[in-house]
Amino acid sequence: MTGAAISMKRRPAPPSPRANPLLGTAGRLRQDPLGCLQQFVDEAGPACKYRFFAHWWGYLFVHPEHNKHVLLDNYKNFTKLPHPTFLLLYPLVGKGLLSNDGDSWLRQRRLAQPAFHRGQIQEMGKIMIAAAQKRFSRWEQSARSGNLVQFDREMMEMTLEIAGRTLFSVDLTGEASEVGAVFSRLNEIFVKLVVSPISLYTMRIPFWPSTRSVTRNVGALDRVIYAMIDDRRATGESGSDLMGMLLSARDEDTGEGMDEKQLRDEVITLLIAGHETTTLLLTWFFYCLGRYPEIEAQVHDEVDRTLNGRLPTVEDIPNLVYLRQVIDETMRLFPPAYALSRWCAEDDVIGGFATPASAVITLSPFITHRMPEFWPRPGEFDPDRFSQANKQDRHRFAYIPFGAGPRQCIGEGFALTESVLVAAAIAQRFRLRIPEGYVAQMDPQITLHPKGGMKLQFELR
Numbered sequence: 001m002t003g004a005a006i007s008m009k010r011r012p013a014p015p016s017p018r019a020n021p022l023l024g025t026a027g028r029l030r031q032d033p034l035g036c037l038q039q040f041v042d043e044a045g046p047a048c049k050y051r052f053f054a055h056w057w058g059y060l061f062v063h064p065e066h067n068k069h070v071l072l073d074n075y076k077n078f079t080k081l082p083h084p085t086f087l088l089l090y091p092l093v094g095k096g097l098l099s100n101d102g103d104s105w106l107r108q109r110r111l112a113q114p115a116f117h118r119g120q121i122q123e124m125g126k127i128m129i130a131a132a133q134k135r136f137s138r139w140e141q142s143a144r145s146g147n148l149v150q151f152d153r154e155m156m157e158m159t160l161e162i163a164g165r166t167l168f169s170v171d172l173t174g175e176a177s178e179v180g181a182v183f184s185r186l187n188e189i190f191v192k193l194v195v196s197p198i199s200l201y202t203m204r205i206p207f208w209p210s211t212r213s214v215t216r217n218v219g220a221l222d223r224v225i226y227a228m229i230d231d232r233r234a235t236g237e238s239g240s241d242l243m244g245m246l247l248s249a250r251d252e253d254t255g256e257g258m259d260e261k262q263l264r265d266e267v268i269t270l271l272i273a274g275h276e277t278t279t280l281l282l283t284w285f286f287y288c289l290g291r292y293p294e295i296e297a298q299v300h301d302e303v304d305r306t307l308n309g310r311l312p313t314v315e316d317i318p319n320l321v322y323l324r325q326v327i328d329e330t331m332r333l334f335p336p337a338y339a340l341s342r343w344c345a346e347d348d349v350i351g352g353f354a355t356p357a358s359a360v361i362t363l364s365p366f367i368t369h370r371m372p373e374f375w376p377r378p379g380e381f382d383p384d385r386f387s388q389a390n391k392q393d394r395h396r397f398a399y400i401p402f403g404a405g406p407r408q409c410i411g412e413g414f415a416l417t418e419s420v421l422v423a424a425a426i427a428q429r430f431r432l433r434i435p436e437g438y439v440a441q442m443d444p445q446i447t448l449h450p451k452g453g454m455k456l457q458f459e460l461r
């Protein structure tokens, strides 16, 4: 018996919030996941054990010390598979970096890591800016016409193009609408599956409607991805981008390359992880600027002073200090990855509470980022929280938009470079106006979307 198992016996289970003894909280979680998680914490405290459905329980931990335990101190005990969310996502992402565990995860992470080194990302800056720049004339026309644009879709097409070009040297713009549309459809399907108590059973039934939709959409995506891999192999060159690194990787013992399925899993994972979250960050960022004109004015002032009319480059990033603070504050209130899922491998103790093997665990950056103990006036949008002086004494694990520990987002530097450059380039030329009376509602799918998308109006500055 391990030390954790022995000490667990003397520990209480986390308190439980109210729940229907049979139906549990599955219905409420489906209707309003964020409101429901907040209610759990309000009723039971920062560690709670909630009845999901019938005899299935879930564990929610939101205190920064809990985050530290799960993500860093004892991270090996908290795996992705066989957490139900990752089982459900398996047909899409397989065992790509996001969902893999153990030695296989470590090997793949080491293989991919060099593609995300600082020097590589600096090189990518030009591609990021070019992708924004080529859209300027269309956005200018849109500004002149005064029409609303589906802003989240604009950002999605741009970030997908950036991910395709920088990581895989492919032009996805032709297919962007198709690949993007497939991702959106799969997102909608998965969000329903994740909160359904029967989906782990129905996913095994091939003719079940949701199973058929998943199979059809994943099949469409696979055709694009395998064609991308084949085209690259056909050139006979590996190249220095991520695709090149994955293609030329050899197992140290056997000398064999990565098999087709693993390669496909990594490419799909990185394409999804590499554009979806950044899309949401940029969408919420411009929504926040539109909501708070004084903050918008400060961003414009900084961008104008720093750039003096020219396009931004990676060298400008250290000088765009306030813009970066606004990005950080946007991710505090609207963290694209609003919940992190883990499976507890062996009995453990988190924050003094017994957490048994096989427990299904949720951490929630969304809830942690709004805890009044760490964030005074948590609902207020205040970028000064992230000034050098103000962020110094904060608990490191009170702010985890990119996760933390060994499984921290591999694309953090990439995402921040892209967001700062693109946000500066757009803010230099345009203002995004929020239509009269529109207040964005959050729609927590796998990631945190604005409900019904976000329509904004480009205005020339």
Ligand code: HEM
Residues within 6 Å of the ligand: 097, 098, 099, 109, 269, 270, 273, 274, 275, 277, 278, 281, 335, 336, 337, 340, 341, 400, 401, 402, 403, 404, 406, 407, 408, 409, 410, 411, 412, 414, 415
């Ligand atoms: C604003 C943008 C982004 C946010 C908020 C974000 C957030 C996160 C978070 C919270 C995790 C940890 C998940 C967990 O612990 O369960 C993660 C992991 C990951 N992210 Fe990101 N991400 C962003 C952009 C990117 C980009 C641009 C890429 C790739 C180009 C990327 C690739 C990945 C991968 C592969 C993992 C899994 C890493 C591992 O487990 O080793 N992400 N991301």
